[in-house]
Amino acid sequence: MDYLKGLAAPDRCERLGAGVALSMGCGQIQGAILAGALGLNRRTYSQTYGCQFTLSLSIINTFQRTVLIAHGPVGCGACSVANAGSIKKFKNLRQATNEGLIWVSTNLGESEVINGGENKLRQTILEVDKLFRPEIIIIPVGCVPAIIGDDVESLVAALANQVSAKLVPVHSAGFKSKVMATAYDDVYHGVLKNLTGKLPLEASEQLLDPIEEGRRRLALSRTVNVLNVFSMSYDDERELRRLLEALDLKARFFPEFTDRGDFKTVLDGALNVSLCGTHDDYYLEHVKSLYGQPFITDTLPVGPRNTARWLKLVAGFFGETERAERLIAAEEAALNQVLGPFRQAFLGKKAFLSGGEVRVVATAELLNFLGLTVVGFKGHHLDRFILPAWEQLEVPPQTVFHVATQQPSEQISLINRLKPDLFVGHAGGNNITARQGLPILPLFSNAYGYMGYSGIFEVARRLRRILQNGAFNRNLAKHRPLPYRKAFYDCEADAYLEGPRPLSEGQLTAQNLGQ
Amino acid sequence: MGCEKVIERPRSVCALGGQQTVVGIKGAAPIVHAGPGCAAKIGEALTGQAGFQGPGPLGGPTIASTNLSESEVVFGGEEKLRQTLEGALKVLKADIFVILTGCVPDIVGDDSLALAADFREAGHNVVAVETGGFKGNGYYGHEEVLSALIKQILIPKAGRNKKARPRNKKIPLINVFSSIPYQNPFWRGDLRAIKELGALLGIHVNLLFGPDSGGLAEWLTVPEADLNVVISPWVGLSAAKLLNEAFGTPWLYWPVPPVGAMESSLFLTSLGHSLGLPQKRIRLATNWGEDRAHQYLEAITEFLTESRNGLPQTFHVVADSAYALGLSKFLVNEMGFTQGLTFLTDDPPEHLRAQIAKPFGEFDGPAISPIFESDGGFMDRELDLALKQDNEAVMLASSWEKSLAKEHGAYLVAVSLPIWDRLVINRHYLGYEGGLNLLEDLYQSVLAKVH
Incomplete structure (x- = not known):
């Protein structure tokens, strides 16, 4: 893969043929992806969701010793300033001393729309470098500079020798992609071009004792870079570290909560392991082709089967499959012992999941394991990265898989038709289904564990508490009905998807059978 | 107003903050004519990061948005706006619909005001406000919404409010x-x-x-x-x-x-x-x-x-x-x-x-x-x-x-x-x-x- 010669990362609609406006049965998913039939990505009625700019902040905000310059009007990214508070807390978990997020907006106005925003950005970069002396100045570029044609790349190149910080532009204009997850590629594009690179050999290293050097290389040969995501917690990192250490592997987490130097040192690790293909493929593929670093991107270690598969793949790379199998057996036995009393509370409960494609499928496997029945999904988008997690899951082929980024009206229709007992959802849509009276389990949290074996226990513990008394949401549904017309409730969730649907079940079956 | 200098640690949002003025009116639905993230950003900035006020009955993720993409930047987004508004009229239980524009349509020059006027002609309570983010801050956006409601609804309807x-x-x-x-x-x-x-x-x-x-x-x-x-x-x-x-x-x-x-x-x-x-x-x-x-x-x-x-x-x-x-x-x-x-x-x-x-x-x-x-x-x-x-x-x-x-x-x-x-x-x-x-x-x- 080499997209780095381009100004920005390509839109995922083009690069991956990702779909954002679809509805089908789970039995059709594999066929539709393999056939590249993920629809037109258009709907006749749409509601707001996050754009690339917003989502790019989920990585950028976590960087250490970094100043963020949002290049756009002052509203661009305003949704994420609270991260200054929460991110500081999460940063402190990893490194005791750090500044809170330093957030600057170029606050573009009418005059820049006419005359261009480059001068204002130049002044901002120079000022920020002088004032804060950060290691990185990262510059997400929004819709306005993209339309008026600010040449941020040339500006950054011209300033590179005048500032001490490393400058990283991130081209994330919201209108450029319908697939919000293109944001991850935008950030990695900037990181790969400006922060990644082999470290020069230090003089001390060159003179290293051959025995010391041998030890260092041995340690590196057992070092795994785990690519973390914003939708995980420090507890998740600790759990994955625990499991990898049980295999005598050293885990290093990045790119979140990392700093400038880390992007260079990680290149010496033996293996890059992704937790979610949707998040990382752009980085992994590039680093492999540029620096020859191998990678594994498969499933997300949420749920016992996914965790086991993830662990075995990593262990397999180091020839430790058997050891991993023993570890998995011991962990599962311990888990089954403590889960007994919880399972009773979940028996016969039906769940609906909404959020990122890989996350919802992996979490469904976890819920199945706990004894719940999954009755439907709403994925933010659909592409091939769902497939590994998909293989761990058993659901009837007619189970609905609807594809929409947020779009609460479609979510409401699905919930009304499927009548689950529990909604497991991504941030932003949970308040809608709470008003339908359902108990809600957040799909992820920065503060709780979901991954590995301790994550399963943690989810079980919280889920039992959530299902114990759903009075608040039930009461809310009675008194605060949702603001939709009666005619709306007669429509199916796919009523507003434009153009031809993906292939019919018959067509797909024919394709799958190779007919 | 308000865009002369660079801002560290912002205290206000852009003019699209007027969106929340609309959400504050009972039975009023904002229709945001902008890129996909704009309405969501403003909603979160002025609710979750403003004391967790909650999305409001017709706010948050329910806000209809044209979610503009590259093709509307090139060819204009008026048709997309018309389609979204027609959808909202069918789907949402609201007494009044307020179109708020973001940066993209205000730069490419979509005429949202004329479109709103067409819908008013047809008997719908539809108002349009130009709140492109680069025009000012959230207070400016609030004032623009007040002015639009007065000019486009109150003045034309004055003396014709038979239900009152x-x-x-x-x-x-x-x-x-x-x-x-x-x-x-x-x-x-x-x-x-x-x-x-x-x-x-x-x-x-x-x-x-x-x-x-x-x-x-x-x-x-x-x-x-x-x-x-x-x-x-x-x-x-x-x-x-x-x-x-x-x-x-x-x-x-x-x-x-x-x-x-x-x-x-x-x-x-x-x-x-x-x-x-x-x-x-x-x-x-x-x-x-x-x-x-x-x-x-x-x-x-x-x-x-x-x-x-x-x-x-x-x-x-x-x-x-x-x-x-x-x-x-x-x-x-x-x-x-x-x-x-x-x-x-x-x-x-x-x-x-x-x-x-x-x-x-x-x-x-x-x-x-x-x-x-x-x-x-x-x-x-x-x-x-x-x-x-x-x-x-x-x-x-x-x-x-x-x-x-x-x-x-x-x-x-x-x-x-x-x-x-x-x-x-x-x-x-x-x-x-x-x-x-x-x-x-x-x-x-x-x-x-x-x-």
């Missing part, structure tokens, strides 16, 4: 333009407090926004009011002027929002006189309010005079000009505090600044000059210096100042945007009780630190 019940002319009716929905995290409680002040005088109050207002039906009675009351140093003045030109309604300009007993009584007296109410009725109202507030103030005298907690004397303010004026006047004139640094963050138009700053020079304590500033970096450095000299001061500021408070061991009450370490439900600082609420919050921050 004839009102009892003996009970005066006022329209209030005060705390701004969502951009002031305490707007719901504040507006209710104003309604309760009006009830003390026996008058009807059109709040226009929030749980205690009446949605479009209430808005349609705006032209019938006896008086428009602007309880703010500048936001709402242009609406009052427009309404005066259109309907001849006089207005009362009350630049310092009334916080506490003293100011609430002054406000009620002035309001009563403007409406020609009998002196006795006004006095009964103010006597009742003051007596009640002073019973509570008397009760905290022991805490204030015998406490061994080293209570703060100086306060610094970082807030919009309305709140800075209201909270400061109460603390100085009624509670005997000393005013410290005062930053006004709402970036009001230049020609109004002298008028906004004037009351600060007339408080009972030493006269101060407020600083109009929206760059958090500058404020941070100034406050840092001030707290080095006196760390027993209290800051009435935002959650941005939390690290500063922690560093200096100073006290902080988050009263302005952004607020992410405090949940706001119906808390309010306006009215007789508002002053008491402020004291509770202020001394709570002291006690929480000491014990």
Whole structure:
């Protein structure tokens, strides 16, 4: 893969043929992806969701010793300033001393729309470098500079020798992609071009004792870079570290909560392991082709089967499959012992999941394991990265898989038709289904564990508490009905998807059978 | 307005902040004509990061949006807007739809106003406002929404509101333009407090926004009011002027929002006189309010005079000009505090600044000059210096100042945007009780630190 010669990362609609406006049965998913039939990505009625700019902040905000310059009007990214508070807390978990997020907006106005925003950005970069002396100045570029044609790349190149910080532009204009997850590629594009690179050999290293050097290389040969995501917690990192250490592997987490130097040192690790293909493929593929670093991107270690598969793949790379199998057996036995009393509370409960494609499928496997029945999904988008997690899951082929980024009206229709007992959802849509009276389990949290074996226990513990008394949401549904017309409730969730649907079940079956 | 300088730690959003003004009207649905993330960003910035106010009945993820992509940037987005609006009319149960534009259509030149006019022709309540983010801040966006509602709905419909019940002319009716929905995290409680002040005088109050207002039906009675009351140093003045030109309604300009007993009584007296109410009725109202507030103030005298907690004397303010004026006047004139640094963050138009700053020079304590500033970096450095000299001061500021408070061991009450370490439900600082609420919050921050 080499997209780095381009100004920005390509839109995922083009690069991956990702779909954002679809509805089908789970039995059709594999066929539709393999056939590249993920629809037109258009709907006749749409509601707001996050754009690339917003989502790019989920990585950028976590960087250490970094100043963020949002290049756009002052509203661009305003949704994420609270991260200054929460991110500081999460940063402190990893490194005791750090500044809170330093957030600057170029606050573009009418005059820049006419005359261009480059001068204002130049002044901002120079000022920020002088004032804060950060290691990185990262510059997400929004819709306005993209339309008026600010040449941020040339500006950054011209300033590179005048500032001490490393400058990283991130081209994330919201209108450029319908697939919000293109944001991850935008950030990695900037990181790969400006922060990644082999470290020069230090003089001390060159003179290293051959025995010391041998030890260092041995340690590196057992070092795994785990690519973390914003939708995980420090507890998740600790759990994955625990499991990898049980295999005598050293885990290093990045790119979140990392700093400038880390992007260079990680290149010496033996293996890059992704937790979610949707998040990382752009980085992994590039680093492999540029620096020859191998990678594994498969499933997300949420749920016992996914965790086991993830662990075995990593262990397999180091020839430790058997050891991993023993570890998995011991962990599962311990888990089954403590889960007994919880399972009773979940028996016969039906769940609906909404959020990122890989996350919802992996979490469904976890819920199945706990004894719940999954009755439907709403994925933010659909592409091939769902497939590994998909293989761990058993659901009837007619189970609905609807594809929409947020779009609460479609979510409401699905919930009304499927009548689950529990909604497991991504941030932003949970308040809608709470008003339908359902108990809600957040799909992820920065503060709780979901991954590995301790994550399963943690989810079980919280889920039992959530299902114990759903009075608040039930009461809310009675008194605060949702603001939709009666005619709306007669429509199916796919009523507003434009153009031809993906292939019919018959067509797909024919394709799958190779007919 | 408001885009001349770079801003560190922003306190306001862009002009699309007007979206939340629409969400604040019962039964009003915003239709955002912009890129996919714009409505979501503004919604989150002004709810989740403004005291967790919640998305509102027709706000948050339910906001219809054209989610513009590259093809609309090249070919224009009017057709997409028409389609989204038609969808919203079919799907959403709303009395009025307000199109708000973002940067993209305002640059490529979509004519949303003409489209809204077409839909009004066809009998729908549809309004359009140009709120491209680069045009100004959230306060500007709020004013633009008020102006659009007046020009596109109230003026054309005036005298044709057949459903309106004839009102009892003996009970005066006022329209209030005060705390701004969502951009002031305490707007719901504040507006209710104003309604309760009006009830003390026996008058009807059109709040226009929030749980205690009446949605479009209430808005349609705006032209019938006896008086428009602007309880703010500048936001709402242009609406009052427009309404005066259109309907001849006089207005009362009350630049310092009334916080506490003293100011609430002054406000009620002035309001009563403007409406020609009998002196006795006004006095009964103010006597009742003051007596009640002073019973509570008397009760905290022991805490204030015998406490061994080293209570703060100086306060610094970082807030919009309305709140800075209201909270400061109460603390100085009624509670005997000393005013410290005062930053006004709402970036009001230049020609109004002298008028906004004037009351600060007339408080009972030493006269101060407020600083109009929206760059958090500058404020941070100034406050840092001030707290080095006196760390027993209290800051009435935002959650941005939390690290500063922690560093200096100073006290902080988050009263302005952004607020992410405090949940706001119906808390309010306006009215007789508002002053008491402020004291509770202020001394709570002291006690929480000491014990």
